[in-house]
Amino acid sequence: MSRTIKFRVWDYSQRQMFYVNELVWSSSRLTVNGSLSEETLSQFTGFLDRNGKEIYEGDVLKFGDGISKEFTRRQGHVVFDYGQFFVTVEAGRFFCSLAALAHQKDGDGCEILGNLYEHPELGDKKPAQARERLGGET
Numbered sequence: 001m002s003r004t005i006k007f008r009v010w011d012y013s014q015r016q017m018f019y020v021n022e023l024v025w026s027s028s029r030l031t032v033n034g035s036l037s038e039e040t041l042s043q044f045t046g047f048l049d050r051n052g053k054e055i056y057e058g059d060v061l062k063f064g065d066g067i068s069k070e071f072t073r074r075q076g077h078v079v080f081d082y083g084q085f086f087v088t089v090e091a092g093r094f095f096c097s098l099a100a101l102a103h104q105k106d107g108d109g110c111e112i113l114g115n116l117y118e119h120p121e122l123g124d125k126k127p128a129q130a131r132e133r134l135g136g137e138t
Contacts, residue, residue: 010117
């Protein structure tokens with residue numbers, strides 16, 4: 001079994017999302033696309049939303065509850081923890097496996113609303129706090 005390993009990066013200084021072409025580790029520093037600016041990496045989860053869009057860490061998703069046919073019951077953002085991707089809901093207090101959501105039959109899986117970096121209003125915290133919660137430096 002193989003999966004595609006891809007990253008995108010939010011550059012705080014330029015306030016823009018970039019897709020990563022090159023990652024280089026040197027002297028305990030990470031260079032992304034030739035730049036050492038303050039940035040946060042988001043890894044592709046290997047899953048697509050119901051519209052065929054790639055789901056990355058930091059994406060905000062809406063999804064059904066797996067019980068009813070109603071699609072828009074919950075909203076949460078994607079995090080990587082305990083060796084897998086989860087969706088955290090309700091200010092980080094509830095985790096649901098992204099694999100379970102992506103393959104959910106009732107409610108048609110999940111749909112990307114945006115991400116915590118370009119649309120911080122979708123999350124429960126401000127961008128710097130979201131970056132800290134997702135493992136980046138503050």
